[in-house]
Amino acid sequence: MSEEAAPRAHVRTPETDEVLRRIGRNVVNFQQVEYLLKYLNTHSAFRGPASEFSARFEKHAAIVQKKTMGELAGRLVDNVLRLPSEDDPPVEIDEVWLGFRFSIETDAEFVDRHDLEMRALVDARNDLIHHFLPRWQSAVGGDADSALAYLDAQREETMRLKERLEGWARSVEVGKKHLAEYWASPEGQHQFELGFLRCSRLVVMLGEIATRTPRADGWVVLATAANVITREAPAELTDLRKRFGCSTLKGVLLATELFDVTDEPTPGGGTRTIYRINGRYELHIHQEPPALGTNGAGT
Helix, strand or coil, X not given: CCCCCCCCCCCCCHHHXXXXXXXXXXXXXXXXHHHHHHHHHHHHEEEEEHHHXXXXXXXXXXXXXXXXXXXXXXXXXXXXXXXXXXXXXXXXXXXXXXXXXXXXXXXXXXXXXXXXXXXXXXXXXXXHXXXXXXXXXXXXXXXXXXXXXXXXXXXXXXXXHHHHHHHHHHHHHHHHHHHHHHHHCHHHHHHHHHHHHHCCHXXXXXXHHHHHCCCCCCCEEHHHHHHHHHHHCHHHHCCHHHHHCCCCHHHHHHHHCCEEEEEEECCCCCEEEEEEECCCCCCCCXXXXXXXXXXXXXX
């Protein structure tokens, strides 16, 4: 090894000790920034079926933990400062999906500036870890001031961006707390159960029938809908109390809060239940199901 390439031996001095202290300080600051980037990327957006949510989230978090600082910085811009493209769940789902998203509402100028600043910070970290040796050798040779000035300028920029990321992370923590409190509340539990009910196949079929085969006045006879479901998916009408907490199909309709439900007189002097989708809601049918039959206006 040539003398030029060999690391320069040195006798410890207060100046070189201070250079080493500030190197360590900056390395720790960079690691804290990387930790914040991992945290924010992990909690920026995720969703999945309720029964697999925890397992899938743990897998998601493990993948994020393996990303480099540069990858994390880029993903943060895409996931938090720009709305990511919508990743739709499967068309056919048979349970509630849960999800969350954290984003910062800002303008394009800030997004571009933050992106450049984070890229510069990643470059600064790499420069310290991989290319600081010439500065250290200069410090050993007596020019510690240049190395100290470099390290202080690096720290100043790192701390500025770290404080920004810490603010975002605190917002995530507050949001998580409020969300947990909401889901633990009676209203949150009601909304969770409501979501499960509304995405059930039975309720979807009731909605499809109401959309495809209403009477001229917009209403559907519930008994007719029940006949269609009995023919197409009889299992959907079993154990209503156990599955939905309602003993009747009318009770299921009312529990969804999606439908207008009323009774009307029949020509024979009795009454029958009719329903329609409430005007506040709209049913989106992703693909054509099997024919659901017809609903005569007088039956």
